[in-house]
Amino acid sequence: MSNQPILQVQEVTKAFGGVTAVNRVTFDIFEKEILGIIGPNGSGKTTLINCVTGFIKATSGKIFFRGKNITGRPAHKIADMGISRTFQIMRPYYSLPCYKNLVIPLFSPRAKRTGGWRGGGKLGDRDTVGIDILEEIGFERDSFVPYKMASTLPTGYLKRLELARCLALKPEIIICDEIFSGLSMSEIASMVPLIERLQMDGITLIMIEHRLRELFRVSNRIMVLNFGEKVIEGTPEEIMADEKVKEVYFGSEEVEEVMSHA
Amino acid sequence: MNIEERRKERVDRGIKVRTDGIYAIMSLRELSYLTMPRLVLIVGLLILPLVMPGMYWQRVISIVCIYSLLAISFDFLAHFVGLVCLGGAFFIGIGGYIAAILNTSFGFPPIFTIPISTLLGAAICTVLLLPCLPLRGVYFAIVSLMYPLLMARIIEALNILGGTDGIVGVDSFANRWIEQYFVLLMVLLSLFGMRRLVNLDIGLVFRAVKDNDQAVRASGISITFYKAIAVFIASAMGCLSGACLVHIYMWSGISQFALDFSIIPIAATVIGGAGTLVGPVLGCFILVPISELLRDFGTLRIVFYSLILVAFIVFRSEGVMVYGQRKYHQFERWVKI
Amino acid sequence: MAILIYGIINSIALAIMALGFALVYGVSRVPNFAHGALYVVCGFVTWSLLRGLNLNYLVSIILAMIITGVIGALIYQFVLIRVRGMAISEIIASYAIGLAILEGFRWWGFKGMTYTLPVFVEGSINIGDIPVDLHRVVIVGICAAVVASLWLFTHYTRIGLALRGMAQDERAALMLGIDSDFMAVVAMAFGSMLAGLAAILLLPLGNIVVEAGYNVLILAIAVCIVGGLGSWMGAVIAAFIIGFAQILTVVYWGAHYQMVVALLAIIFTLILKPSGLFGRQKELEERV
Numbered sequence: 089m090s091n092q093p094i095l096q097v098q099e100v101t102k103a104f105g106g107v108t109a110v111n112r113v114t115f116d117i118f119e120k121e122i123l124g125i126i127g128p129n130g131s132g133k134t135t136l137i138n139c140v141t142g143f144i145k146a147t148s149g150k151i152f153f154r155g156k157n158i159t160g161r162p163a164h165k166i167a168d169m170g171i172s173r174t175f176q177i178m179r180p181y182y183s184l185p186c187y188k189n190l191v192i193p194l195f196s197p198r199a200k201r202t203g204g205w206r207g208g209g210k211l212g213d214r215d216t217v218g219i220d221i222l223e224e225i226g227f228e229r230d231s232f233v234p235y236k237m238a239s240t241l242p243t244g245y246l247k248r249l250e251l252a253r254c255l256a257l258k259p260e261i262i263i264c265d266e267i268f269s270g271l272s273m274s275e276i277a278s279m280v281p282l283i284e285r286l287q288m289d290g291i292t293l294i295m296i297e298h299r300l301r302e303l304f305r306v307s308n309r310i311m312v313l314n315f316g317e318k319v320i321e322g323t324p325e326e327i328m329a330d331e332k333v334k335e336v337y338f339g340s341e342e343v344e345e346v347m348s349h350a
Numbered sequence: 351m352n353i354e355e356r357r358k359e360r361v362d363r364g365i366k367v368r369t370d371g372i373y374a375i376m377s378l379r380e381l382s383y384l385t386m387p388r389l390v391l392i393v394g395l396l397i398l399p400l401v402m403p404g405m406y407w408q409r410v411i412s413i414v415c416i417y418s419l420l421a422i423s424f425d426f427l428a429h430f431v432g433l434v435c436l437g438g439a440f441f442i443g444i445g446g447y448i449a450a451i452l453n454t455s456f457g458f459p460p461i462f463t464i465p466i467s468t469l470l471g472a473a474i475c476t477v478l479l480l481p482c483l484p485l486r487g488v489y490f491a492i493v494s495l496m497y498p499l500l501m502a503r504i505i506e507a508l509n510i511l512g513g514t515d516g517i518v519g520v521d522s523f524a525n526r527w528i529e530q531y532f533v534l535l536m537v538l539l540s541l542f543g544m545r546r547l548v549n550l551d552i553g554l555v556f557r558a559v560k561d562n563d564q565a566v567r568a569s570g571i572s573i574t575f576y577k578a579i580a581v582f583i584a585s586a587m588g589c590l591s592g593a594c595l596v597h598i599y600m601w602s603g604i605s606q607f608a609l610d611f612s613i614i615p616i617a618a619t620v621i622g623g624a625g626t627l628v629g630p631v632l633g634c635f636i637l638v639p640i641s642e643l644l645r646d647f648g649t650l651r652i653v654f655y656s657l658i659l660v661a662f663i664v665f666r667s668e669g670v671m672v673y674g675q676r677k678y679h680q681f682e683r684w685v686k687i
Numbered sequence: 688m689a690i691l692i693y694g695i696i697n698s699i700a701l702a703i704m705a706l707g708f709a710l711v712y713g714v715s716r717v718p719n720f721a722h723g724a725l726y727v728v729c730g731f732v733t734w735s736l737l738r739g740l741n742l743n744y745l746v747s748i749i750l751a752m753i754i755t756g757v758i759g760a761l762i763y764q765f766v767l768i769r770v771r772g773m774a775i776s777e778i779i780a781s782y783a784i785g786l787a788i789l790e791g792f793r794w795w796g797f798k799g800m801t802y803t804l805p806v807f808v809e810g811s812i813n814i815g816d817i818p819v820d821l822h823r824v825v826i827v828g829i830c831a832a833v834v835a836s837l838w839l840f841t842h843y844t845r846i847g848l849a850l851r852g853m854a855q856d857e858r859a860a861l862m863l864g865i866d867s868d869f870m871a872v873v874a875m876a877f878g879s880m881l882a883g884l885a886a887i888l889l890l891p892l893g894n895i896v897v898e899a900g901y902n903v904l905i906l907a908i909a910v911c912i913v914g915g916l917g918s919w920m921g922a923v924i925a926a927f928i929i930g931f932a933q934i935l936t937v938v939y940w941g942a943h944y945q946m947v948v949a950l951l952a953i954i955f956t957l958i959l960k961p962s963g964l965f966g967r968q969k970e971l972e973e974r975v
Contacts, residue, residue: 164571164573168570173568179565181561184557195552257570428775429775432775434774481958481961487775492718492908503902503946507947647794648794649791649793653786653787653794656787657783659779660780660784663770663780
């Protein structure tokens with residue numbers, strides 16, 4: 089990992105009228121690491137990500153990507169620069185088959201520049217590249233699953249489709265917004281190797297999660313948010329031992345369980 | 351207790367399944383299943399001017415084709431891009447006025463005015479509609495509604511471009527056969543062209559913009575740009591039909607911004623079957639002759655279509671074409687549960 | 688001075704035209720393209736009651752407003768409720784109904800100079816040294832009273848607060864037990880009555896023509912866009928901006944440029960600040 093952070097978020101604040109959803113949050117991410125962001129519901133995690141990726145304009149603060157100021161840029165420009173994200177409320181293109189879902193990100197200027205999943209050279213037939221990406225993600229190649237309409241697939245497949253949509257852009261950072269939510273234990277267990285392989289392929293990941301056990305196993309560092317403010321940042325072991333974090337999650341059984349299994 | 355329950359089940363017809371993919375070549379019967387509807391459409395349209403009794407009805411066919419172009423563009427924008435264009439009259443008016451000006455002031459013959467006014471008109475319409483493209487759908491509807499109304503009033507108030515009298519003395523086509531076959535050909539080209547377009551990659555981007563524009567933005571694609579392309583295509587069709595209209599009637603005036611041109615494409619789409627691109631054409635073939643027959647009733651006919659339109663929407667009817675396609679491809683039967 | 692006075696009059700007129708549209712859109716997110724139609728309906732009903740049935744003017748006004756409100760509520764109840772949520776169908780249905788009503792009137796014969804409503808008070812007074820019709824002064828007074836009472840209504844009565852609640856967040860309002868369908872019908876009824884009120888106040892200044900319906904629709908929409916779709920305060924303030932702009936245009940350029948002002952106002956708003964002055968939808972796409 090290099091020393092220069094790939095993404096720097098400085099004092100980002102977002103206020104919706106009287107409600108301050110994100111309050112002067114500052115953090116850095118280094119290349120090829122996995123940062124987990126946790127916090128109770130309403131702590132501003134998704135709003136923070138929306139500010140970083142350009143879906144919402146931050147009230148104040150700055151965001152730097154590889155040293156370039158990307159604060160306030162429109163969302164598609166930020167995605168074009170290499171920061172892609174998944175959505176908490178899943179949004180595949182329901183009226184299209186799965187592999188056609190990937191044609192759209194493959195149509196973007198970034199995919200045309202970077203050659204999509206294959207990398208380098210011409211993009212070729214987007215349908216085939218789409219099927220390739222789906223295979224990487226875990227859809228069986230010769231089955232009928234990639235050809236089914238996206239509206240007919242269960243959650244596990246759709247979460248993978250979201251990741252595939254990000255991958256089609258050959259991103260440098262992927263921000264996963266609660267990608268484990270709604271999945272069963274076995275489905276999560278089969279997604280963790282995928283995440284680890286993405287990290288090995290050189291992609292930096294930010295994961296917002298509530299499933300702390302799996303997150304702690306996968307991530308390099310954790311950041312805790314509460315009421316829009318950063319409470320603490322550190323390695324999973326440090327976070328698990330910290331008193332402030334226990335206060336934040338006071339009374340939550342799951343956290344108690346995770347802590348006690350440290 | 352022996353309660354027998356049944357439900358209705360829709361099953362693809364055998365012949366539809368057999369014609370999926372390459373197997374369609376297997377027999378003449380299966381080939382004809384696929385090609386017949388399209389052949390009937392094409393051949394039917396092409397021989398229509400020949401069988402029409404008299405010049406009046408031949409002109410009606412031309413007018414139907416002009417409305418069809420507008421209706422196809424409305425269907426495309428509404429059901430494939432998600433933009434409801436309530437002002438088709440705007441495209442017709444802009445295309446028509448440009449053609450008329452090019453013809454009377456600069457002396458270009460129709461063979462030049464039509465392409466130029468199509469492209470120039472589409473550019474102007476796109477630029478004028480550009481401010482509302484990054485915004486939510488309802489803004490586009492409102493702005494597209496207002497433009498024809500405003501243009502009519504501005505032309506009348508400022509008395510430019512011929513004012514209420516309009517621009518007269520526009521050349522017509524060389525002869526009436528060219529007149530009719532040109533518009534017919536345009537309709538066929540647009541119809542099949544758009545059907546191809548919506549299945550191309552760029553067409554998928556349009557449909558994605560309708561389905562879920564946040565995901566499109568997250569994929570690094572500028573929504574405004576692609577909506578602008580879609581509006582350009584749709585307004586090109588509208589301006590083309592406006593230019594043809596002006597050359598058919600040899601006159602260009604405020605009435606081109608009239609509500610007829612705005613409401614008939616919408617009604618034709620809803621009645622004919624939204625989302626099929628053929629449905630609107632069919633809808634025009636139904637509505638426009640009725641409109642001509644009702645011409646004596648004045649603007650009552652607009653009331654008539656509007657009410658039918660509302661009835662179709664409220665009762666969630668799927669439209670003639672969608673119903674027809676369903677019947678053609680599938681059959682229903684009762685199945686015991 | 689004349690500019691100030693006529694500016695105020697024009698602005699108040701625009702405000703009363705636009706408030707009905709803003710009310711309906713704010714509460715139920717349905718653009719009521721039949722707004723202009725309801726304006727003409729009220730004028731026609733008043734005229735019929737007054738001249739046809741020879742009722743007292745005040746009685747005709749009250750009855751006409753109630754009838755217009757009922758018609759608006761019926762439109763919502765029987766048509767728009769069924770297409771609630773399907774954006775494309777809502778827009779088309781509302782447009783088609785508005786069109787049906789207006790063109791129906793046009794066919795029925797409302798054109799030309801034959802139909803007028805009498806003014807409330809004859810005569811004029813001099814403000815400063817500018818002669819102003821008493822009727823226009825009355826308009827300003829009544830509109831100011833209406834705007835004030837609307838503010839009080841939405842801030843202090845149960846139904847008014849419910850409407851505001853729905854305008855802010857429909858789901859939250861549902862959770863608090865506010866029946867969103869019923870509220871939307873109420874909003875539509877009020878919106879229609881406001882359109883009717885505008886008709887009653889403004890039609891005596893001219894004739895009852897169908898074109899007025901379209902003009903009202905255009906102006907109402909222009910004011911609402913500049914003020915921000917969904918913001919009631921914004922509509923009032925935008926009405927003043929556009930109203931004064933129109934009067935200034937009339938004075939310096941010519942009366943026929945008024946509509947151009949409306950068009951330019953819309954375009955500038957959409958380019959510079961698309962959500963309008965007080966648009967509550969700060970993020971113009973839906974929240975992620």
